[in-house]
Amino acid sequence: MNIPLAAMEQMNVDVAALVTKAQPTEMPDEERVARTKHVFMKRMSMGLAMNLESCINCGMCAEVCHFYMATQDPRYAPVRKFLPLRRFYRRELTPIRWINRLFVRDIRADDLKDWQELVYDSCTTCGRCDMVCPMGIGISETVRLMREGLAAAELVPSELQAVDEEQRENGTVLGIDSNQFKALVAELAAEGVNIPVDKQKADILVLSSAFNLRLFRNSIAGTAKILNKLGVDWTMSSRCFDASNFGYLSGDYPAEEMETLRIIDAARECDASVVIVPECGHAYMALRWGGANVLGRRPKFRTFAISEFIGREIQAGRLRLKTIGNGKSVTLHDSCQQVRHGGLLSEARMAIAALGLELREMESRGRTALCCGAGEGVNLINRAEPLRQKAFSLKMKEVDDTGADSLVTSCDNCRYNFLTGGAKAGWEMPVESLVELVADNLED
Amino acid sequence: MTLLDFALGPGLKWSLLIMIAGLTWRVVGVFLGRWRRDLSRPRSEAVVQGGLRTIITRSAPARELEKNIRFQHITGYIWHIGFFATVLLFEPHIAFFESVLGFAWPGLPSHLALVVAAITLAVLVMLTLRRMIHPVMRMITSTDDYVSLIIIISAMVTGIMASTHMFPRYETILAVHILNVELLFIWIPFSKLGHLFFWLLSRYRIGSYFERKGVKA
Numbered sequence: 001m002n003i004p005l006a007a008m009e010q011m012n013v014d015v016a017a018l019v020t021k022a023q024p025t026e027m028p029d030e031e032r033v034a035r036t037k038h039v040f041m042k043r044m045s046m047g048l049a050m051n052l053e054s055c056i057n058c059g060m061c062a063e064v065c066h067f068y069m070a071t072q073d074p075r076y077a078p079v080r081k082f083l084p085l086r087r088f089y090r091r092e093l094t095p096i097r098w099i100n101r102l103f104v105r106d107i108r109a110d111d112l113k114d115w116q117e118l119v120y121d122s123c124t125t126c127g128r129c130d131m132v133c134p135m136g137i138g139i140s141e142t143v144r145l146m147r148e149g150l151a152a153a154e155l156v157p158s159e160l161q162a163v164d165e166e167q168r169e170n171g172t173v174l175g176i177d178s179n180q181f182k183a184l185v186a187e188l189a190a191e192g193v194n195i196p197v198d199k200q201k202a203d204i205l206v207l208s209s210a211f212n213l214r215l216f217r218n219s220i221a222g223t224a225k226i227l228n229k230l231g232v233d234w235t236m237s238s239r240c241f242d243a244s245n246f247g248y249l250s251g252d253y254p255a256e257e258m259e260t261l262r263i264i265d266a267a268r269e270c271d272a273s274v275v276i277v278p279e280c281g282h283a284y285m286a287l288r289w290g291g292a293n294v295l296g297r298r299p300k301f302r303t304f305a306i307s308e309f310i311g312r313e314i315q316a317g318r319l320r321l322k323t324i325g326n327g328k329s330v331t332l333h334d335s336c337q338q339v340r341h342g343g344l345l346s347e348a349r350m351a352i353a354a355l356g357l358e359l360r361e362m363e364s365r366g367r368t369a370l371c372c373g374a375g376e377g378v379n380l381i382n383r384a385e386p387l388r389q390k391a392f393s394l395k396m397k398e399v400d401d402t403g404a405d406s407l408v409t410s411c412d413n414c415r416y417n418f419l420t421g422g423a424k425a426g427w428e429m430p431v432e433s434l435v436e437l438v439a440d441n442l443e444d
Numbered sequence: 445m446t447l448l449d450f451a452l453g454p455g456l457k458w459s460l461l462i463m464i465a466g467l468t469w470r471v472v473g474v475f476l477g478r479w480r481r482d483l484s485r486p487r488s489e490a491v492v493q494g495g496l497r498t499i500i501t502r503s504a505p506a507r508e509l510e511k512n513i514r515f516q517h518i519t520g521y522i523w524h525i526g527f528f529a530t531v532l533l534f535e536p537h538i539a540f541f542e543s544v545l546g547f548a549w550p551g552l553p554s555h556l557a558l559v560v561a562a563i564t565l566a567v568l569v570m571l572t573l574r575r576m577i578h579p580v581m582r583m584i585t586s587t588d589d590y591v592s593l594i595i596i597i598s599a600m601v602t603g604i605m606a607s608t609h610m611f612p613r614y615e616t617i618l619a620v621h622i623l624n625v626e627l628l629f630i631w632i633p634f635s636k637l638g639h640l641f642f643w644l645l646s647r648y649r650i651g652s653y654f655e656r657k658g659v660k661a
Binding site for chain 1: 466469470472473474475477478479480482483484485487488498499502503505506508509510512513516517520578579580581582583584585586587588589633634636638639642643645646647648649650651653654657658659660661
């Protein structure tokens with residue numbers, strides 16, 4: 001793993017301090033409500049309308065939500081998390097709104113303030129509820145629109161707001177700028193790992209993240225080793241190396257657009273036909289599935305998560321790995337955004353199989369995998385820590401039940417949560433990155 | 445005109461008309477909404493198959509999810525199957541459908557139909573009580589839920605009363621039962637009972653949405 005303890009501790013300190021860095025927001029209540037309604041109206045679609053029409057209040061979504069399962073607190077029922085949006089829809093948009101106005105009260109600023117905890121702290125938009133709803137409601141996408149509504153009303157939790165502002169205004173995330181990126185590239189070069197930077201033309205543009213730079217530098221090194229081994233034409237951009245999209249995480253859609261377009265521009269500049277996103281669930285969702293919709297057309301390049309790229313190369317026979325099994329078993333944590341929402345169901349498993357490791361699957365995996373409790377920015381919200389830890393305990397149990405020797409994941413955010421949450425719980429399960437595992441075992 | 449004449453005449457005609465017009469308006473209204481084309485490159489092109497598959501497979505979610513909702517799942521099946529069996533297989537109902545449609549089909553023996561109706565009613569009452577007691581259900585339940593339950597339960601109760609001659613004036617209780625059912629017709633388009641149609645649409649939609657990403661929902 002080789003994660004310096006000091007870097008981890010500093011990261012925890014910096015995350016804890018985020019709450020003080022957000023710019024104070026003052027907005028009259030009427031304006032908050034008006035802005036939220038404007039976003040709800042603007043972003044409404046036929047699909048979302050179907051979600052809001054179909055709910056029968058059966059409560060089944062609660063029974064598979066890690067936050068409800070861990071606490072039995074009825075407030076965390078997923079269906080309840082988009083109640084203000086539902087109220088708005090029933091009063092303003094549904095074809096039978098003229099009747100509903102008699103019975104359904106309008107949304108108030110207090111509703112929006114009360115819903116902040118439900119929409120941000122206690123929902124990772126993991127989408128497990130999407131897989132059980134008997135009506136087939138896309139609950140997670142509906143909660144995402146709630147986030148957009150709250151972001152427009154400037155009701156994003158301070159920590160997320162702080163990083164969103166930092167990225168929007170300075171182009172950095174958690175203080176990581178291009179100088180630090182270049183310093184890391186130089187450091188790795190001294191260790192014999194070559195990263196081509198700012199090539200004018202390259203087939204592949206590789207992105208990283210502030211998490212990687214601060215904590216998981218071996219993940220960047222590993223990516224470089226794999227690409228160099230494959231002999232492909234690749235580069236990283238010193239101006240656009242971070243795939244994180246805090247606009248996407250916080251529901252700040254204009255910022256999401258800006259961050260996505262920044263990456264698309266960087267890919268255009270070097271004429272890349274492929275963009276590789278690091279081990280990061282939300283970054284994959286924002287670019288792979290959101291990029292074309294932000295741009296208004298399909299970009300020229302194709303987007304792959306690094307785990308997806310590895311899986312494809314293994315399948316094509318271009319990437320060969322050493323068999324390191326020797327009776328060692330692992331279990332795989334499926335990142336909700338990459339796997340359930342992103343469709344990367346088999347790629348990481350291909351790599352594990354190629355390494356000859358025994359894969360011990362968790363009870364909930366693939367499309368029904370349990371979230372680790374920290375996705376979609378929940379990791380950074382300080383006050384959510386006790387709740388996050390409770391949800392995490394469900395994950396720990398599923399991992400422990402496999403009896404595997406170690407846990408593999410291909411999401412830095414999940415990995416950070418496994419490390420910090422695990423440390424708090426005194427959990428000793430080794431946590432490994434898929435990329436690092438693959439990079440350490442490339443066939444000579 | 446007696447109450448029964450009204451129930452079988454204008455009451456039936458208008459309630460059906462309101463139901464059909466209301467449901468059509470509600471469904472068409474949703475389809476008139478903004479359709480956002482997803483421009484991302486699909487992982488799977490089989491979105492129609494994915495949607496159709498989910499309409500069926502969502503009736504039996506993955507085991508690791510189903511184990512958490514077994515009670516709701518089983519009771520949901522019992523009451524939906526019991527309700528439609530009572531509506532479609534009770535001999536007096538079949539006789540009514542025959543008078544309208546001109547053809548009939550085999551029904552359940554009346555005592556068996558009554559047992560089915562009684563079990564369905566018992567499950568519905570139990571689910572209503574659960575709505576009032578269970579913390580999650582209490583928190584998410586709306587007036588719509590209770591009104592829908594009351595209308596359905598009373599339709600079942602009046603139907604059982606009429607078929608067992610528990611009420612001294614058969615024609616009156618029959619008229620009340622039919623009016624109750626007509627109230628249900630009128631209520632459907634304005635309530636959550638609109639899921640009568642929406643379940644197909646939303647299941648299809650989520651199935652195709654995830655299929656596009658290569659995930660079987």
